[in-house]
Amino acid sequence: MKAPKRLQPLIDDCLIDEVISRLMSGKEADVYIVRCGTEIRCAKVYKEAAKRSFKQAAKYREGRKVRNSRRARAMEKNSRFGRKQQEEVWHNAEVNALTRLASAGVRVPATYGCLDGVLLMELITDEEGLVAPRLSDVAMSAEQALEDHAVVMHYVMLMLCTGLVHGDLSEFNILVDEYGPVIIDLPQAVDAAANNNARSMLERDVHNITTYYAQYAPELLGSRYAEEIWALYESGELHPDIQLSGNSEENTHSADVDAILTEIKAVMAEEESRLERLREANEPN
Numbered sequence: 001m002k003a004p005k006r007l008q009p010l011i012d013d014c015l016i017d018e019v020i021s022r023l024m025s026g027k028e029a030d031v032y033i034v035r036c037g038t039e040i041r042c043a044k045v046y047k048e049a050a051k052r053s054f055k056q057a058a059k060y061r062e063g064r065k066v067r068n069s070r071r072a073r074a075m076e077k078n079s080r081f082g083r084k085q086q087e088e089v090w091h092n093a094e095v096n097a098l099t100r101l102a103s104a105g106v107r108v109p110a111t112y113g114c115l116d117g118v119l120l121m122e123l124i125t126d127e128e129g130l131v132a133p134r135l136s137d138v139a140m141s142a143e144q145a146l147e148d149h150a151v152v153m154h155y156v157m158l159m160l161c162t163g164l165v166h167g168d169l170s171e172f173n174i175l176v177d178e179y180g181p182v183i184i185d186l187p188q189a190v191d192a193a194a195n196n197n198a199r200s201m202l203e204r205d206v207h208n209i210t211t212y213y214a215q216y217a218p219e220l221l222g223s224r225y226a227e228e229i230w231a232l233y234e235s236g237e238l239h240p241d242i243q244l245s246g247n248s249e250e251n252t253h254s255a256d257v258d259a260i261l262t263e264i265k266a267v268m269a270e271e272e273s274r275l276e277r278l279r280e281a282n283e284p285n
Contacts, residue, residue, distance in 0.1 A: 001019055001020070001021055001022070002019075003016075003019045004019070004030075004032070004045065006045045006116070006117065006118060007019055007032065007034070007043060007045065007118060009115070009116055009118075010043070010115060010116075010118055010120070013115075015036065015113070015115070015120065016034045016035070016036055016043065016120075017034075017035050017036060017037060018034065018035040019032055019033075019034050019043075020032070020033040020034060020035060020040070021033050023042060023131065026185075028046060028047055028185075028187060029044045029045055029046045029047055030044075030045045030047070031043070031044050031045070032045065033123060033131070034120075036112070036120070040123055041112065041120055041121060041122060041123050042109075042120075042121050042122070042123045043118055043119070043120055043121075044118065044119040044120075044121060045117065045118050046087075046090070046091050046117045046118070046119070046187070048087070087117065090187055091114055091117055091119065091187065092114060093186070093187050093188075093189060094114075094119060094185075094186045094187040094189070095111055095114045095119060097164055097186040097187075097189040098110075098111050098121075098186060099111065100162045100164065101158070101159060101162065101164070101183070101186070103162075104158045104159070104161060104162045104240065105158055105240065106155045106158050106159060106183055107155070107179070107180070107181065107182045107183065108182065108183050108184065108186070109121040109122040109123075109124055109182065109184060110122040124175045124177055124182050124184075125177065126176075126177055126178060127177070127178040132175040132176060132177040132182065133175065133176055134171065134172055134173075134174065134175060134176070135171040135172075135174040135175070135176055135181065135212065136170075136171040136172050136212075138176050139216075140216055141216065142216050142217045143217075144216070145213040145214075145215075145216035145217040145220070146213075146217045146219075146220070148176075148180060148181055148213065149209065149210065149213040149217070149220055150244075151180055151181055152174065152181050152183075152209050152213075153206070153209075153225045153229075153244055153246070154244065155181070155183055156169070156202070156205060156206060156209075156225070156229060157229050157238065157240075157242070157244060158240055159189075160192055160202065160229060160230075160233050160238060161238055161239065161240050163191060163192050163193060164189045164190070164191065164192065165189065165190050165192050165195075165198045165201050165202045165205065166183065166186060166188075166189055166201075166205050167188045167189055167190050167201045167205070168185065168188050168205075169183070169205035169208060169209060170205075170208040170209070170212070171208070171209070171212040173185035174209075192233065199230055202226055202229065202230060203226040203227075203230075205226075206225050206226035206229075207226070210223060210225070223246035223247075224246060224247055224248040225244060225246050227248035228244060228245065228246065228247060228248040229244065231248060
């Protein structure tokens with residue numbers, strides 16, 4: 001096929017040898033199947049901000065830091081230069097997320113560079129070498145649903161171990177190859193520690209995935225993975241080797257207000273006594 005204008009610079013730089021076909025058009029990007037030497041890969045061409053239909057993008061950008069102060073000021077002012085820089089941050093966020101998650105053990109496509117708003121990535125294929133289907137297009141047994149759901153929950157947990165929340169996880173951005181689920185589409189991934197929406201996004205991610213797999217294994221509807229994962233994260237006990245149960249114990253005990261007040265008064269009295277001893281020690285003889 002004729003090379004799209006946005007891919008021509010990569011062809012000129014010999015990063016792409018041939019554009020084979022368009023794979024899909026999404027809310028934030030168009031994806032093409034390309035040949036790079038002897039390798040068949042995919043090229044994700046990000047749409048310009050004005051053409052993207054990704055809702056509430058500002059909510060996802062919250063907490064993303066830019067080291068260069070000039071770039072940061074320009075982005076705050078929303079100048080032409082600032083908008084360009086904001087686009088670069090959006091594009092690079094996916095590259096950074098994919099790299100971090102791959103190192104953490106999450107199955108994601110390998111990346112081969114991002115240039116002028118085009119991300120070169122591994123093409124995920126099935127056992128026959130065809131483009132791997134999305135989870136939304138896959139039917140399965142109850143046993144397979146339980147197994148794959150556990151895998152995705154493990155990936156969600158590993159993401160949070162690296163400090164990231166996918167933020168838009170559903171059956172439409174998980175591919176399924178012969179080895180199982182592969183997570184894709186991460187330009188909106190958020191910093192869990194810096195974004196105030198991180199918890200609600202993680203809860204939505206887990207809800208979306210659980211609801212989908214529950215079509216085949218209804219017992220999943222009673223699980224509480226989001227609550228369990230976030231509670232472990234908040235307590236500082238989340239680590240890659242933890243075994244999730246899908247349960248979360250809620251605190252149903254009422255606070256003993258009288259006991260708490262008594263303890264506070266005792267601490268205050270002890271502190272006052274300490275200060276009094278210091279005053280006496282500093283008084284002249």
